[in-house]
Amino acid sequence: MTIKQLQTATTAKLKPYQSARSTDLTGSVWLNANENPYLNPAIKGLEIHANRYPQPQPEVLIQAYADYATVAPNNVLVTRGADEGIELLIRSFCEPSQDSILITSPTYGMYAVSANSQNVGVIDVPLDQDFQPIKDDISAQIAATKIVFLCCPNNPTGSRIPLETIESILQLAQGKCLVVVDEAYIEFSAQPSAVNLLEKYPNLVILRTLSKAFGLAGIRCGFVLANTDIIQIMKKQIAPYPLCCFAIDTAIQALQTPYLAWMKESVKQINQQKQSLQSWLKETLSWTPLCTSDTNFIAYQFDTEVADSLFFFLAEQDMLVRKFDTVQPSQSEIRITMGTPQEMSQLKKYLSLFFAKNDNRTVSNAGVTV
Missing domain, CATH: 3.90.1150.10 (Aspartate Aminotransferase, domain 1)
Structure with a gap:
């Protein structure tokens, strides 16, 4: 063989x-x-203790990002880039050969790749000519999906989804499936984050990263923002030490006032x-x-x-x-x-x-x- x-x-x-x-x-x-062309100065002068395993979910880093994102620390999961967040969500909430995710093409390719790699179906509901989700078409597929992925601002088009549209999709999905809003580019947008909807909608998940605006694509540090039930479920699937000590210390530094x-x-x-x-x-x-x-x-x-x-x-x-x-x-x-x-x-x-x-x-x- x-x-x-x-x-x-x-x-x-x-x-x-x-x-x-x-x-x-x-x-x-x-x-x-889609990297930041400027190197973040936070990487200088770090004291790395590489002989020890890092904390699985570093408390100082979680607190720093919770402060930045204006959420509670227990609403934050640190991941190896937002890509690991995508993978963990599908692995935690979708049964292989049984469940499906929903994407709105054109969109970030890793949603489908992560689903396919776990033998999870992909339902594609293309964006309209203005690169906006078609709510009626999504509604027709809600019962057949476990996770709706919305990239906002969207890669590769650059378009944003109005918050009222995101909220209307959350309402359609209540009690039926998760809605994941990928905010990898949120710092470049004039539109506020969907983070203020977290308390109202327990099925909302937000993906974030330090790879874009923070100029730290090389350290592969991302975050999942969600209610505590979702965070605890995802912790069952995450690797013991998703981030190395260099990445953790750099991220903590980058979230301090001068580097913000x-x-x-x-x-x-x-x-x-x-x-x-x-x-x-x-x-x-x-x-x-x-x-x-x-x-x-x-x-x-x-x-x-x-x-x-x-x-x-x-x-x-x-x-x-x-x-x-x-x-x-x-x-x-x-x-x-x-x-x-x-x-x-x-x-x-x-x-x-x-x-x-x-x-x-x-x-x-x-x-x-x-």
């Missing part, structure tokens, strides 16, 4: 999630992974760079984004042939962006993460060079013709 024959039937069917770092392409300007101020200033700079780039693209290349972005990236839609050409052209210039297929045939999305001002200047130069080779540079949400 070969090694491949030893794997489970479920594993044999899986396709691994293709992260921005899993590509074979290399480059020195990374505008493809640094985070807020970096978010302000990134949002300004986003607005500046978007204005330049509109004025210079007549580009219109898919939608208003409440994240640290902007998304544009192209004919697939053009998107492929642009993607590989930028890669040849040592600059990486992200390309996605869309729900529309022959269309692809190019997602540009905000970098430093110098990196944005480089991007503008290469985009101008790429489109200068073509007579027609008409771009719209319906696609681009060159």
Whole structure:
């Protein structure tokens, strides 16, 4: 019997999630992974006691994040990035070969990957043309699902879901299933968090991370915010020591007042760079984004042939962006993460060079013709 024959039937069917770092392409300007381009200074001067196991759920870190998120400490679970939170939720609340989750595509790919890896079904209720959930379609599937995943602000579109829409979906799901609101990009959004709905809706779960606004993608630190019953159930499934001591100490440091101020200033700079780039693209290349972005990236839609050409052209210039297929045939999305001002200047130069080779540079949400 070969090694491949030893794997489970479920594993044999899986396709691994293709992260921005899993590509074979290399480059020195990374505008493809939705990271903060600025390194958080909180990582300096840490005293790490690496000879000892860390606390499974570090009390100081939980208190610090609870204070930041304005929740009680017993409403917080520390996880190895928000991705572990997704996996734990599915493992804790979905029976393999029996239950399903609900996603609203286009959305973050790990919801489906985590479900598929655990032999849990995936019900896809696509967003409407304005990238908003269709409540009637979700309502029709509520009885068939255990967890509804809502990404807000959404990756890969950048769109946000109004809080009243989130609340209406929570009402539909009361007593029937969980509603998970993934707020990985919440710091970049002008819309308040759904955290104030936690007391009212015991079926609400919120995912958070230090990977985006906090500039700490490399330490893989995330949080689940939920009522205590959900937290206690998830603790049955979580690994004994999800975070290493370096990650814990860095996260604690990053949640102190001086570094919170640094985070807020970096978010302000990134949002300004986003607005500046978007204005330049509109004025210079007549580009219109898919939608208003409440994240640290902007998304544009192209004919697939053009998107492929642009993607590989930028890669040849040592600059990486992200390309996605869309729900529309022959269309692809190019997602540009905000970098430093110098990196944005480089991007503008290469985009101008790429489109200068073509007579027609008409771009719209319906696609681009060159």
